[in-house]
Amino acid sequence: MEVINANRQEPQLNLDINGQRSFVKYHAKLEEKPTTTVRFFDRTDFYSVHGADDCELIAKLVYKSTAFVHQLLPDEPDKLSYVTLSKANFNMAVRELLLVRNFRVEVYVRPGGASTTSNNWCLEYRGSPGNLIQFEEILFGNKEILVSNNLLSLQVRLVDGNQRRLGVAFVEQNDCQFHVLEFVDNDFFTELEAIVVLLGPKECLLPSLDGEYIAVKNLLERNNVGVTIPKRSAATPAEKNDLLQDLNRLIRFAKGQQEDALTFPEMQLTMAMEALRVAIKYLNLTNDASNLGHYEIKQLNLKRFVHLDSAAVAALNILPKPGTHPNSPGYHWQSILGVLDHCRTPQGHRLLAQWIKQPLRSIEILNDRHDIVQCLLESPGTLSTLHDDYLKRIPDVLMLTKRLLRQKATMQDLFRVYQVVLRTPRIVNTLLSLENATVKNVLCNAMKSFLEDLSGLKQLVEQVVDFEAIEAGDYLVKASFDENLQDMKNDMSRLLSKMERLQQKAADDLNMEKTQVRLDNVAKIGYHLRVTLKDDSALRKNKNYKILDVVKGGVRFTNEKLSEYSEEYSSLCEKYEEQQKSVVEEIIKVANGYAATLCSLNNELAQLDCLVSFAIAALAAPTPYVRPKMHKEGTGVLMLKDLRHPCLELQEHVTFIANSVAFEKDACNMFIITGPNMGGKSTYIRSVGTAVLMAHVGAFVPCSEATITMVDSILGRVGASDNIVKGLSTFMVEMIETSGIVRTATENSLVIIDELGRGTSTYEGCGIAWSIAEHLAKQTKCFTLFATHFHEITNLAETVPTVKNCHMAAVADAENFTLLYQVRPGIMEKSFGIQVARLANFPDVVVQTAQRIYSEFEDEYTEKQSQSDKELLDKIDAALERLTTTGNDVDINEAELSELVATFAKDIKNLDSEYFRALRSVE
Template sequence: MDGLKPNHSLNLDINAQRNFMKFYAKLGEKPPTTVRFFDRTEYYSIHGVDDTDLVSRIFYKTTAHIQTMSPDGDESDKLPYLTLSKNHFENVIRDLLLVKNYRVEVYTKKANSSDWKIEFRGSPGNLIQFEDLLFANKEVLVGNTIISLQIRMEGAQKKIGLVSVEQNDCLFLVTEFVDDDFFTELEATVVLLGPKECLLPKIDGEYAAIKTLMERNGVMVSQSKKYSGDKSDLIQDLNKLLRFAKGQQEDASTFTEIHMELAMDSLRAAINYLSLVSDPGNLGHYELKTLNLNRYVHLDAAAVSALNILPKPGTQISSPSFRWQSILGVLDQCRTAQGHRLMAQWVKQPLRSKEVLNDRHDVVQCLTESPTAMSSIHEDYLKRIPDILMLTKKLMRKKASIQDLFRIYQVILRAPRLISTLLALENNTVTNVICEPMKSTLGDLAGLKQMVEQVVDLEIVENGEYMVKASFDENLAEMKEKMDKLLEKMNKLLTKASQDLEIDKGQFVKLESVSHLGYHFRIALKDDSVLRKSKSYKVLDVIRGGVRFTSDKLTAYSQAFGEIREQYEEEQKSIVEEVIKVAKGYSAPLTSLNNQIAQLDCLVSFAVAAHNAPTPYVRPKMLDEGSGELTLKDVRHPCLELQENVTFISNDVEFKKDDCNMFIITGPNMGGKSTYIRSVGTAVLMAHVGSFVPCSQATISMVDSILGRVGASDNIIKGLSTFMVEMIETSGIIRTATEKSLVIIDELGRGTSTYEGCGIAWSIAEHLAKETKCFTLFATHFHEITNLAETCSTVRNCHMAALADDENFTLLFQVRAGVMQKSFGIQVARLANFPDSVVKMAQNVYHEFEDENVQKRTQKDEELINKIETAIDNLSSGNNVDINEGDLTKLVEQFKKDIQELDSEYFKAVLSTASD
């Protein structure tokens, strides 16, 4: 991009510059997340310091191309600007809306007018006005979801009404729930839905806290306008937008969801913000459903980050070089756009339904056991299926062409062969879950298939032409006859050309047509010299595929053919409009077919990922929630094992209710503690989305939540320290975890004093082990916490093995029973090639602190022992017969305090027993 230069400059006279600058000043301040573009017909301009700097860095990777508008030559009165060609504008818009989460405004003005007006508005959750630009020639691999919510205080509790508008799937999901002061349930819902944008009625009070939460999760926040209408207005809008089933009363007021008053207020705000009713393509196509949050495993943002579930924004997960960077990248081997979208949804929505997961596992197992069929479906059938959802949306908006209709027809035509391949597997689950629903949908689409065969000229499709059959209309038949005669004459000229040039017709001289040249001849590059000798032919251009040329007669015939072709297309427009209108009525079964193809693509993708892994994945045995067993043999991390030159060392984990529910893991830095606990969390997540898992054997009790706190760091933008980030994430774990949960915690307690950090980590570990009793993997450098295993029978200590002597240090990456007796920080520093002098100094300081600590401890213990002996003597002395009860109580309390300071586990136990 560095070599790119703007194609245009603003060639405005002094008055035009002054007028524009006055207009721009009147626009006033705008949010920093909004970028304004000005359509100047041949190109676009961007103005202002912030916008020009942002766009130039996005596209040109430098600010060198920014120019300045200064009509009066006054340095204090100037306006920076940047220009973009139309192609460059599209790329920048795509990046701003889909990757960087900015709002976009495009201003235009009519000819002979100086008034600029907003023509288009867009935001990450509202792409309606930019869909044609963003997705005309590209697959839609990302979701387009916007949420709207409102809060109402009910006593001391917060009730939240939320709606999710999934514009790709034309779906309203509504829910209401009670949340705590930290909005724990709301954050899990945001993770579940993955919205691009959130609408709030205002940005203050409780909503300010929600705004912070949304931004922490990468969701843009917008304020919705106040709406003066009542419930009846919403009912009217829904009656227009909703798709009612056959025989169903077409009245939205009959839906049970209407009684969720808070959610309905949120829905009204979303419908108005998106202007859904004003777009005819939306009418009669939306569904209204209740979002059941209990259907999914609870995931918070910390767990999503800890397990690397999603790739970093802007990462192309389809590229093999990026697959290993996230769980989505590992599992997403999909071949269709609809499959990619559904896979991104599935990994964020692990299920709590054992029946559904068993069905998914059945299908994946069947496919992995039939690699030939799996490969055929993956490489041949699915690879050829277009994005049915986007084609359906074009039908709904009456923007579809005959070519779009033909692409839908091809899917309907190929689907029976796909079903036959699946039925041949003779698997009941495959038949019931995939084949039968798809066969039923194809039956509903039989009329559409028949209509395409009657209307579209399928014979000329192979030539890249999409026309209505000439037999459909007398005028079309007449024009078709003329075109056929012209084509016959052009073929005769082809024969003559091959004779003139003495080159074989068909094989070496060909008659072809492209849009900007019309009909022409083409020969191979090696025959160029023969062509140049003939004065009867004119060279048009030279391409890699050969030399294009024509003759006077061929040019005349081609022009005549093109003119008739234009008349033909104009004549068939009314027919095409009627056909599209009829095809629009098939949007419901087309949407069903799209979803069925997406589901199959995801399940095949799971099978491909399991089969092609360095060590094939295995099917997990899923137990009911609360069964209290989690056993993973030889568990591996699916991302790490995909990296080149990495040999992964697998490990085991075994939890059983009332026997063991917590591992406290110690070991050196870089020893594999984090990788081990993430491997377990990742395997459990993969099992709950329907995938096989990277183990040799897996038995997994269904969990209600996967909670994590791994690798916190400063969040400078939000003003949060490492320690504060840790505390926020861990407080969420404590509030949410139940005995059915899986919790992974790594290095808790950093960022404050050692003793405070250790105290916090101990208390949390003890709470999870004794009170919550959930599956917990607790990695720590606080060796004191391993003493918890002595007082809690369900806690086990283990460590990451390492070998060390004076010269060598070897990390084994193996989990072994027991406590790691020594820390190896200095050895790791030596591995990082620290200078020898620094390592020696570190070693000396370490020994000094260690000796000093031991000496202080010994001195303090001696002093306390002397005090305790004196106290015992005083208490047992006959001289204290007359001591009063108050003084005796004080003496005993001081005695207990001195013993506690001694830090003796024996005396602590004695005191604890005495107090009981």
């Protein structure tokens, strides 16, 4: 028997000894599961979790303590841990596991429910980060959907050499879209990583974990994407035919279009379509009627977007931590998305999160976005009206449309859709009042078109919804719409009139005005009368009335006749609701025909919300943002004047010191930045990357003036740390990230690199950093900010004219050390490591010892350098002597002389000298 122990404030699992042994035996026979899957057992009134690892996880997650872990058969060898959860705690745990921790969830039920004691459990519900369909009611219910529900499916085949051919299918379940793509990638899967960053899937389906898929799995896990191996992955001819049938059922065909998916060019992408087949089966899309006839299929065009690698996303703090809500403290300064996200609608939040991961390479679209943001900023009254009045009253149309499609919508949902259709024209008229051509063409025209298509839905709602009942808080079908409903409505009206007469009689009996005695209707109590607390004494003196309860709003009371009318009214309401169910079902079926148009209108409202959010972000900054002047790719200009970091300047007690950057093709394309730790090098280079990214999503930038050439990629390697979980050292992480930069960067890219080479020996690190900087400066010729502690690399500026040195200024004397956070031309002449240690409050004895050892090493190095210079000069003299002696004493011909000169050149090349290496690099 299973009961809830109220004293412990948690459900209690009570099984007799036989029941415990029976369940333990059943649990032992379950197939082994991954550690990232948690199994729940539905016990009707509550849930249980079993197994040491799952119990510890859930106990800490829900109860913050492992003290809530109990044992079945505690005194026997086969004892089994368990934790119980109420339904509310189960819902909370599922949300955390699926949306934040990227775990999988399985729920087992018994067909007989609580009435059976057998262990005839079966797996009823299954959810994963990319497959939330069966848990949407738990996860979202009537809440806002702020997360994407996306799934990636991959097929990989080895082709020539180190090349791999990939077939990719991406399923956007919220927007009902299939994206497919086939491409050739290198052995580092550079393009695949860009796709993962671009699409942001929570889960990826792979056929196996053998061969090429091992490297793919490592890449996915590095980017926090869960990996799933479906049980069946090989496609038989019959299953391929099943794919065509599934697509014909799922795809929304245009009017007049041949309803055969085989006519789509995407069907020629055989690997991608196989990946899509696996995804459709895994998600079981065809078994949900709401999916049928609503999906689109498109080829993904990667060239539309700026290439971002995962290192750049992390380096630029583009996204907040998983699970962070827009209303949480500090949200607006913890990430670039947070800085820009002032959206008022759930659809706006979702779209902005997509935009920030998909910066555009289309200068036309970006100019349109910048035009609209500028227009809104120039009309602050209109901006305020849109943000504070109109948009905040727009519900999540996507959620409402899903409820319509799944036949779960209520009359209240239908009325909320109607409100959107009513409010959107006000938004359109407000935008048209701006008299801006871009606003009209990009936003207004599309909204007006969709509103015309929705006019039929508007008329339907006005015909069937009882608006008078809504004012009383009831969402009912208009009685005149159905004869039976009309009869019941008339009876309800007569009862209400009788109750109002009883209200007047009560006022007379109590010697009060009718307005002093209220007729209220509350759930579970029904219709009753209420007076204020100060009139309580008059009520208690009258024996004809029964007091129900006393609340803050007054004293509730009734009499026998009112109770009788109230019960009869409640009975009629139940019959009315039962009768209107069939009517509502028919109405919802008709409303389903408008689902596609509602989704399109939803997208337009989301786009407006994002652009309004950009304008609000530009105004909300301590110093307002400016519009960037965008130039086409290849123009070769990047000028950011008085640049600030948008996250740091929003923090309290921070006065940000602005800096500038000026790159121009063939004049300067690289800054080598030196300076002390904590001096602002990382912040400076991140600020540049952040400003370029913001401009490429359509936002204004934190500068006083900005001219930005369109880039094809933003690549970064800032900071490094061990990734123990994935078995990668600091240096290996550096090399993986930097390898991707070298392979991907073109002359139209922006690269930011910080402290490269610190994960290995000093000389090796310096050599690697130098060679990469030289490659980017001379071969790639892209915009590059290269912050380093290896001062030797600054010599590159002497041999490559497009490389400039700059440093983060600091002032130090014997007692004081001040960081100025200003970028100045030239090289930082000395290191300030010991001053930074003093600034960090190291004990004086430690600082003094460090200074002494540093001085000793410096003296030793100077002595060795002098000796090395002397030896070098001796070697040069010897080489010259061999050349001149041979040439003077022997009569040689021209060929022999050439051989002597070549020998001399070889001697010089073999000298271990930075000077001669620099000379050779010029050649």
